Amino acid sequence: MRSKMKKLHASHLAYDSMMRRARALIFWPGMAAEIKQMSDSCTACQENKPSNQRETLWPHYEGKGPWEKVGTDLMEIQGRTYLITVDYFSNWIEADLLTTSTSTEVIRKLKAHFARFGVPKVLISDCGPQYTSHEFAVFTNRWNISHIRSDPGHPKVNGKAEAAVKTIKNMMRKTIGTGDDQYESLLELRNTPKHDCGYSPAHLCLNRMPRSLLPLTKALEPESYTEGLGAKARHRYTIKKQYDKRARDLPRLSVDQNFYFQSPGNNDWRPGKIMMRDSERSYTVKGTTGGTYVRNRVHIRPRNVPYSDIFSDDETATHEAPLDASSTDLTPHPASESSADPDGIPPLAHGAEPSVRRSGRTRATPTWHKDYDIGKW
Structure with a gap:
């Protein structure tokens, strides 16, 4: 077979x-x-399976006011590195040119924003060396900020900052090509109403419309933005509903069990073991080489036992060594007074079948198999 x-x-x-x-x-x-x-x-089939289906959308809590929750990321354009910081509540974007891509320079720029707008409760970033350094950990602890890092290869956790990077990069490419003033473009970007609530990032962040190069009269000044928050929540609900139509939640994984996991930029599945569950959808895994990695649940899948191992176990259990006829005699002997059981139980009668071990149990073919030739299997 x-x-x-x-x-x-x-x-x-x-x-x-x-x-x-x-x-x-x-x-x-x-x-x-x-x-x-x-x-x-099959091991080969498991290691070359397609990636997992995406999980259902978890919308970020954007906070009750501006600069309660912020996202940050680094981008590079024309050989220059910029720090992008975005407020989750208002979508206000800050773009800072970095002289060096170090934690010290990133912290210095963030401190300037926090001194101007207030210290956020939550800061989300990727796992870049600027954010995983000891210096940055000391900074977040000193300023009482909860720092959340996205899993490697899963930037959706920091999706707000990724979208802000895309917006600023497109704007800068166009202004560089046309020679327009980048600061004027950034001003109009902040004054442009958003499609989800009808209010601009400047209005949500500052509760007013900053003066720009376009005319603004008292009659055009917007009222309080609180009425637009309901529309913003309904927009997020609609996005989640559409996203979840092609997504499903994957089952929670157990610690100390063998699994396959993927690495960023590589869709091949590698064997490993779950070492720790970091959050609801984040795990620390250990590879076969001994290294430990942080992976999102979508990059991990269960590892089944190879079929050859299952066959080996069955053959070991059902093909044990036969009994040694020289040491064990299965032939019954006549009863005698000297060999009688001391408890009065008579010995095995002549012609009775001996007890059968589990590995050598008698098997009978079911009657409904009589129409099939299965003897060779």
Whole structure:
């Protein structure tokens, strides 16, 4: 049977294809279950499976006011590095040119923003060296900021900052090409109303419309933005509803079990073990080389036992060494007074069948198999 299974899986097709091939040629009891087990546990198939389906959307809590929650990221354009900081509540964007890409320079720019707008409760970033350094950890602890880092290869956790980087980079490319003033472009960007609530980032952040190069009269000055918050919440709900139509939540994983995981930029699955659950969708895994990595749940999938190992276990359990006839005599002897059981139980009568061990139990073919030739299997 094992050789037939290997031939069925020679092209490493999935379960449905193997079943179509098997039904056209052969049959044995339990065929579907064994083919399913083999297709799911093939090591080569598991390591080359496509990526997991995306999980349902978890909208960020944007806070009750401006600069309560911010995201930050670094971008590079024309050989220059910029620090992008965005407020989750108002979508106010700050772009700072960095002289050096160090934690000290990043902290200095962030302190200037926090001194102007207030210290946020939550700061979200990626796992860049500027944000994972000891100096940055001391800064966030000193300023009482909860620092959240996105998982490697999963920038959606810091999606607000990623979108801000895209916006600023597109704006700078266009202004550089046309020779326009970048600060004027940034001013109009902040004064442009958002489609989700109808209010501009400047109005949500400053509760007023800053004067720009366009005319503004008292009649055009907007009122309080509180009425637009309901529209903003409804817009987020609509986005989540549409996103979740093609997403599903993956089951929670257990610690100290073997799994496959992916690395950023590489879709191949590598064997590893779950070491710790960092958050709801973040895990610390250990690879076969001994290194530890942080991975999102979407980059981890269960690892099934290879089919060859299952066959090896079955063969070990059912093919034990035979009994040694020289040391064990299964032939019953006539009863005698000297060999009588001291408890009065008579010895095994002549002709009675001896007890059968588990590995050598008697097997009878079910009657409904009589129409099939399964002796060779």
